[in-house]
Amino acid sequence: MNVPENLKYTESHEWIRVEGDVAVIGITDYAQDALGDIVYVEMPDADLAVTKGDEAVNIESVKVAEAVYAPVSGAVKDINDDLEETPELINKDAYGTFIYSIAMSDPSELDGYMDAAGYKAFLEAQE
Amino acid sequence: MGEGNLKKTPLHPLYSVRPGVKMVDFGGWDMPVQFANGILAEHKAVREKVGLFDVSHMGEITVKGPEALIFLDRLVTNRIAGAGIGQCIYSPMCREDGGTVDDLLVYVMGKDDYLLVVNASNTDKDFDWITGQLKAFGFDARAVNVSAQWAQLALQGPDAVKLLTPFVKDLNPGDVKYYTHAGTVKVAGIDVLLSRTGYTGEDGFELYCAAADAAALWKVLEDAGAEPCGLGARDVLRLEARLPLYGHELKDDISPLEAGIGFFVKLDKEDFNGKKVMAAQKENGIPRRVYGLEMTQAGVAREGYEVFPSGAADGSEALGKVTSGGRSPIRESFIALALLKRGSVKIGDNVEVEIRGKRKSAVIVKTPFYKRG
Known part of the structure; x- marks a missing residue:
């Protein structure tokens, strides 16, 4: 299973790329594979204030609807507009396709998340 | 997941270990929801070329005997009388209150000889219902659940005829009319009950064979270019074609008229289960x-x-x-x-x-x- 270095990972299978005070968020390769063909991504509004743990995004696959939780608190900064027309980009390249980003109000909220090695171990424990 | 308790089709060992296949509990059966190429690719294959489904989980019940025909016309809502040998008739099967027990296909196999193909998760319920009705009405006929002996493959898509033709010696599959069957024919040397039926909105065939022959038949069709497809693609295909799925559009408390398949309810035939209620529904509006x-x-x-x-x-x-x-x-x-x-x-x-x-x-x-x- 593909798990790049230099990202942080949540137990709900989001990846986080930290760029200064901004957390760029997507879902992991494991998550996209489990979801199957993604047909729709319901995005949050720009500037929406989110609290860690909020259901910020909903991903609809052919099979299921899955929430993507806000891993940190802050304000929604960018959303990936490409996903409106081509949500399958997530299936094709889960780590190269961000979903949205959050301007963090408290970067220390990142402290609890796993690094690549931790996430790999987490995935193996799930098998 | 409790996979040990799930039922498995004769084809399960062939594909369940393949990389990329995703299995799911479907009404108590461990079935593929998709193969490695994914639901969208499988859907496309069926709409544009040809796909192959394992539908061996479907139930098969034979009804035979001197009064099999009048019994079936009492049991189901569509008209079976007048159908010749070789016909496949789609019909809902209702209770007296108009609720739907199941929807099924009736294959006319011979005089006094019928094969009912029913939804997998309803097989036991249907068999109990059918034997109970037989007893209640006292008709001279016998129902046998032969599901375990049969495997069923669905070959679906515009290229289904082309793919199948080289493997069938006895006849040209393209000559089998829609919603009829050809009886038992040899497909690549395997005995197959072949019908021009399906659940995808495309041309295609359903092939019934002995459980022991299923893997060989699957390999022949897959090697000839049919895309293995799972239940995920099947659900999207049938939804696009607006074919009802039992448990969704049809249920114990939904009548076929409400489901919009009144065409398969022949209110002008002799009494049948649900006739009174559905005649009233028609009269007063569903x-x-x-x-x-x-x-x-x-x-x-x-x-x-x-x-x-x-x-x-x-x-x-x-x-x-x-x-x-x-x-x-x-x-x-x-x-x-x-x-x-x-x-x-x-x-x-x-x-x-x-x-x-x-x-x-x-x-x-x-x-x-x-x-x-």
Whole structure:
């Protein structure tokens, strides 16, 4: 299973790329594979204030609807507009396709998340 | 997952270990929801070329005897009398209250000899119902559940005839008429009950063979170029073709008239289970009906989501609920079937579907969503 270095990972299978005070968020390769063909991504509004743990995004696959939780608190900064027309980009390249980003109000909220090695171990424990 | 308790088809060992296949508990059966190429690729294969499904989980029940025919015409809503040997007849099977026990295919195999193909998860319920009805009416016929002996493969798509033809010596598969069967023929040397039937809205065949021959038959068809397809693709295909799925559009408490398949209810035949109730429904108007809708705001309308009139205030009464929904690759839109108060909407009306607390707009559209050209 593909798990790049230099990202942080949540137990709900989001990846986080930290760029200064901004957390760029997507879902992991494991998550996209489990979801199957993604047909729709319901995005949050720009500037929406989110609290860690909020259901910020909903991903609809052919099979299921899955929430993507806000891993940190802050304000929604960018959303990936490409996903409106081509949500399958997530299936094709889960780590190269961000979903949205959050301007963090408290970067220390990142402290609890796993690094690549931790996430790999987490995935193996799930098998 | 409790996989040990799930039933497995004769083809399960062949594909369940393949990389990329995803298995799911489908009514107590461990079935492939998709193969490695994914649901969209499988859907495309069936619409444009040819796909191969393992549908061995479906149940087969034989009904034989001097009074088999009059019994069946009492049991199911469509007309069996007058159907010649070789016909395959689709019919709902109802209770006296008009609720639907199952929908099934009746194969006319010979004089006094019928094969009923029923939904997998209903097989035991159906068999109990059928034997109970036989006893209650006292007809001279016998029902046997032969499901375990049979495997069933579905070969579906515009290229199905072309793919199958080189393997069948006794006849030209293209000559088998839609909704008939050819009896037992040799397909690549294997005895197969071959019918021109399916559940995808495409041309195609269903092939019944002995459980022991299933893997060999599957390999022949797959090696010839049929794309292995799972239940995920099957569900999208049947939804586009507006074919009802038992447990969704048809249920114990939904009559075939409400499901919009009144064509298969012959109210002019002799008494049959559910006739009185459905005749009254027809006379007085059915309370609910299945409508097609297409989202005009993106979102997947899934089963159980409520449908409201356009602009209805919060707390106002719903028109009904979605029974099946998903994304239609062929229409490139989100489609759904919904059981709504009859007469509350008409084609072209705007409605709203409540998706996770948010109302998303949709329009009532004509069905089927897809009809092959």
